[in-house]
Amino acid sequence: MDPKLNVTSGSLLRLELPCDLQAVRPAVEACRRFLENQNLDENSVIACELALAEACNNAVEYADEAGQTHPVQVQILWTDDALELQVLDHAPGFEWPTSVMLPGTASEHGRGLFIIQSLMDEVSYLKGADANCLLLRKWLMTGAGKDPGGPETQVDWLPSHGYAASNNREGTPVHDPLNSSPRPSLEHYLVAHELQIARNIQQSLLPQALPSLPGLALSGYCLSAREVGGDFYDILPLANDNVLLVVADVMGKGVPAALFAATFRTLVRTMADLATRPAELLSRINRLMFSELSGVDMFITAQLALVQTHESRLVIASAGHCPVLCANEQGESCMISPEGMPLGILREAIYKEDTLALHDGSRVVFYTDGLIETRNPRGEFLGQAKLMQWLCEGVSLGLPAPELKEMFLAGLQQFQGSTPPTDDQTLLILEQKAARTNGAEVPLREALQLQVP
C-alpha cells in the first residue's frame, strides 16, 4: 500500500499511489515529510497536506472501474516563487464549479473543493479524455524554505545577484543563498559562462525577423526573467501564405527549460507538413517528447495557431496553455482555449482544435502565464482580465500590431513598477488589417477576389 516514490530530489517529489483510499494517507505523509525537509513553514505544510489529501481522496472516490486500475500520480514541484502540487487521476472528471461554496453545517459532504480552493493560491483543473490534472499553486511569499543545496538553487548563486534580489517582495525577508551556501567564486563564473552560452542559444530560437504577410501584421516580445528561460515563440511561413504561430512555455527555467524549448521548436519545424492540423501536430510531439519530459518531471504548455490567410481564420490547438484573446473593431471580444493537456503529462493525450474567424481589424493576442502573472509592488497579479481590457482599448483606438505591443509593454512596465519580473514574459500579437476608406490598403479578401476573375 505504500506509495511508490519515483524521483526525489531537492526540489521535486513524484509519487504514485494505487487507486485505494488506504493508500492516500501514506502518500500524503510522504509529501508532508518532503515539504518539511524543504523547511516550508508549518502553516503551509498543513495547507498542502490537507489540499493533497482532499485531491487524492476525490481521485480515488470518483474513479470508475476502468480508472481504478490506474495509479494516481502526485507531483510536488518547488519553483522559484511557488509550490506546484499536481494530482493526475483517471476518474471520469467533472467541471470545476465557477464558485465553490460551503454546504450547510448539517451537511455530511461537499467541503473538499472548498477546502482545496481556500488553502491554495491558485487552482486549475484540466479535464482530459481519460485523465484529469489538478494543478494547485501556493505562492512562496517569503523566499524562506527551499533547501539551499537543492539543484534548482544552483543557478541562484551566480554573480548576477539581480536574481536573488528580484525574488524579494517588499517587507519580506530574503533567503540569501550566497550567505547560507558559499561556493568557490570560480565555479560561479563557470556556471555563469555556461548560462550565457545557453542564453545565446535561447535567443537564437526567437524569430530574427517577422515575415510579411498579405493583410496581416505580427508583433512579438519575449523576455527571460533569468539568464535562460523556457518561453519562446516561433513563426513558420507555410505554403499558400499560411503561417503557423507557436507560443510555448516549458515548466521551470534555466538550462533544462531552454533545452526542452529548443527540442520542441525543432520538432515543430521538422514536422511542419502537419502544420495544417495543429491538434495532430501537438499530439505527435507529445508522444515524441513524453518519455523525455516525464522522465525528468517537466512539462510544456504550448499553443499552435494556423493562420489561414486566404480564409481569414485561425485554427488553434492548445496543450494546457493560456487562452488566446481576440477583439475586433466592432467591440466584440472572445477568449479561445481548446482542450488539451500540457505536453509530457499523458502519452496519449488528445488535443482539440477551435476555429476563429478573423474579421477586418481583429487583433489576436498569444502570451504565456508569466505575462498575466506579472506582479505589481503590492504583490497583485496583472491577470487575464486586465490584458483583455488593454486589448479592447488598443483595438478601439485602432492601434496596429506594433503599437499595440508597445502599449502592452508600457502598461506592463507601469503595472510592475520597480518589481522585476520573476517569470518569462512572452507576447505575440496578430492583426488582420482593416479596410481603409482611402483605399491605401485593400482588405485581404477583396484583394483576392480582384485577382481571381
Place this chain on the structure above:
Amino acid sequence: MTITHQGGTLRVSGLEELAAANCGLFFSALAAELQAQPGRIEIDLSRTEFMDCDGLGTLIALRNNARAHNHAAVVRLIAPAASVKRLLQLTKLDQVFPLDQSSG
C-alpha cells in the same frame, strides 16, 4: 481507539486520524453506541494528527445521528491539534462543535 461510557457521556479517545480511509469504521463503531442515547459525546482529538473533509463529514453524521436518538445530544471535540482546529475554523464547523482545549 477506545470508547467508554460514563453516565450519559460517551467518550472516544486514542484516535490517530479521522480521514477517508478509516472514517467508515469509526462511524459504524460509534453508531452502535448511540442506541444508549447519550446526551454528551466527547471526541478526544489530542492524539489525532490528521483529519480531512471525510473525517469532518463523519463528525457531522455522528452529530446528526446522535440527535436523532436524543434531541439534546451535544458532540464536543476535545483538544484538537492546530491543523484540525484550522480545518474546523476554515469550514466554519467550529460554530457547530464546541471546542474544548483541556484534554481532561
